[in-house]
Amino acid sequence: MHALLTVFAKEFRENLRERRTLISALVLGPLLGPLLFAGGLSLRIERGAAEGDRPITLAVAHGERAPNLLSFLGEHGVEVRPVDYDAAAARAAVRAHRHELVLAVSADFAQRLEGGTPAPVLLYADSSDLAVSGTRARVAALLEQYASLLARLRALARGIDPLTLTPVAIQDIDVSTPSSRSVLALGTLSYLVLLTMLMGGVYLAIDATAGERERGSLEPLLTVPVRRELLIFGKILATCAYMTLSLSLTVAAFAVMLRFTGLERFGMSVNFGPGVGLAVVLCCLPLVPVGAALMTIVAASTRSYREAQTYIGLVLIVPTLPLAFAGAMGLRPRLALMAVPSLGQHFLITSLLRDEPLPPAYLALSVGATLGLAALLLAVAGRLYRRETLLG
């Protein structure tokens, strides 16, 4: 036990002096991830907000054929800009992004309107241009609104109650709470937390195994009268310490940065105070030895530092696979799923952020299954260090 702590203390201290470790484990990961995330989120919110009340400028060809429509659009905040386009010119103008949208009124518009048959207007837009889709939807909605206004007036003129034109009344009832709405936006948070946690231990896991062998200090180390499992467990423990630091810093950074994203303005709240932050860290802790042991096993099995880096890059993806899978399948928390390491933690984090606690059995299964896997991987790591092929 003394030897294990000796190895732990030495690895921890030695890596504290390595600028690369410090920057990647304790600065880049924990700050950059949350910063990009919060920045992206607030940009999306800002854009969404701006989109809603941005005045629309609409190019209209042959507006003189539909003066009432034009004044309706004008009343609803659309700035009409008359253009003199035929069909081909309208297409070309939209394709060349001279206008986001072109509305063309057909020659027989007035005549058809008078005759009570559908009167065509053509709305040109480029559906591959995502920036335009919001504006297009707003213009289309206005046109719908104008059409249904005319329909109701016609019905009234013919002595029909306009309400008969609305046979089914649809009412949207949104049962989401402010917290649960924000979870939609925070869907990738647990993914980033788990990834940064793993990244905090990458450098040490490689340095203490493949790096140690490459420097030629592994052989002297194996000559000391200490059981080899204790040597590798000491190294894994040091990796765990860095991962825990990285995890705590990341969660703290998220908690701070999400205060500045302005989710509240959209009726979303972030349930992410110090208490929840601590709970998130605690939920992820069982996954720390799993990641540390897994990365150590992979790094110790490779022949060189470079090879170790390559394989660890792949290993980093493994724990995030269940999350991607769950996201794609739209999986909801179920007791059986809690046994899957990293997926269980994802559900726990999400439930904490939604402020909808999961039953204790869920928590127990997640912790138990993850720690079980950790014990298994530690046993494998111990065996690996007893093998003499370790020296390469």
Next chain:
Amino acid sequence: MIEVTQLAKHFGAVIAVRDVSLRAADGRITGLVGPNGAGKSTTLRMLYTVLRPDAGDALIDGHSVVSTPLEAARRLGVLAHGAGLYPNLTARENILYFAALHGLARHTARERAAELIALLDMEEFADRRARGFSQGQRVKTALARALVHRPRNVVLDEPTNGLDVMAVVALRRLLAALRDEGHCVLFSSHVMQEVSALCDEVVVIAHGTVLASGSAEEIRARTAAASLEEAFVRLVAGSEET
């Protein structure tokens, strides 16, 4: 004392050590000589418990490296091939790390490290990080690391590799001092002058087998050669003919 009986080790199809028996007594310097690939390093690695023998055994002060490797390791000081250090630790910290792994109490370890730093003339770089050490500085640090727990037996794999003349002379003096204190010193080398200058006992090995052992003078006389170098050449050539 180190007693080796019929050690054998193979890696896949390659037989590295076929049959090696030797005795390195206390108060003596024993040299293990042989051409490259003779099995010197593999033999020593089995002695210092990094490799497990396929057959045979070695006793370090009576403790088997096969059945009680930790007990055997406790009684050995090892300068392994390459002398790898931890670049982010100072020379002193490198020494103290191994002292702690050998179970020395903190203040004992500090005293012992200071003693070795003085003995090996390391004061100048003792508290500098090992990154960028010269080969001589590296070997000195590794040597201090190997001796920090006052081992009765000292095993060194090609200790003079890459050292300049001054460092070689200092190393020879240190090994002689260890012998005079009653330690058992076993080292490998392929430099004959070094072996004849330093060793009380010589063990010549090639192709994983012991060809001859005894004092340098005995081996020379037995092969009717003018020098140990010539004796060595005859022995190795003779083993290749058979």
